[in-house]
Amino acid sequence: MSLKDQITEDMKTAMRAKDSERLGTIRLLQAAMKQKEVDERIVLDDAAIVAIVDKLIKQRKDSITAFEGAGRQDLADKEKAELAVLAAYLPERMSEAEVQQAVQAIVAELGASGPGDMGKVMGAVKARLAGKADMGLVSAAVKAALAR
Known part of the structure; x- marks a missing residue:
């Protein structure tokens, strides 16, 4: 259904x-x-x-x-x-640890580094995690990953 x-x-x-x-x-x-x-x-x-x-x-x-x-x-x-x-109409959400792992994998895959690549990374992350994760959590994880 x-x-x-x-x-x-x-x-x-x-x-x-x-x-x-x-x-x-x-x-x-x-x-x-x-x-x-x-x-x-x-x-x-x-x-x-x-x-x-x-x-x-x-x-x-x-x-x-x-x-x-x-x-x-x-x-x-x-x-x-x-x-x-x-x-009730949302699919099961990813945990914070799962979000961080997914973001790390995407950052590594794109070879992104530094805050200048935030848009590129967020575009890719949004495409893969839309509906599966809270985008506020995703944004924070991307900022943290690119700050390293």
Whole structure:
């Protein structure tokens, strides 16, 4: 079953269970997917859907930080609930050690050295690790690898 089909089935399940928070989050995800399909006139594959989910999760994390900083715990809790629903659609994430190993291998493969090669390395890393790792962790690992 494709990820798109899984999301549709989860929406139907949430409707039947009258789980309005989960349903709202899934509808938000479907709207983002539909927008991408319409804008680019494509049919999304699982990798593109994972990228959309990643983007939505990053937005939620930023919102949580902002709401907690402003003392709005009620809104932060709502964002955390949405984050939990969205995280279920991501594949298993790589650990920090696995990310560092992968980055080291790519840096060695490209022969990159110094901060000037950051763009080249990030391009290659993004292509291989998209959806598998948190890009914040990846960026930090690339900076550390190139600083040596």
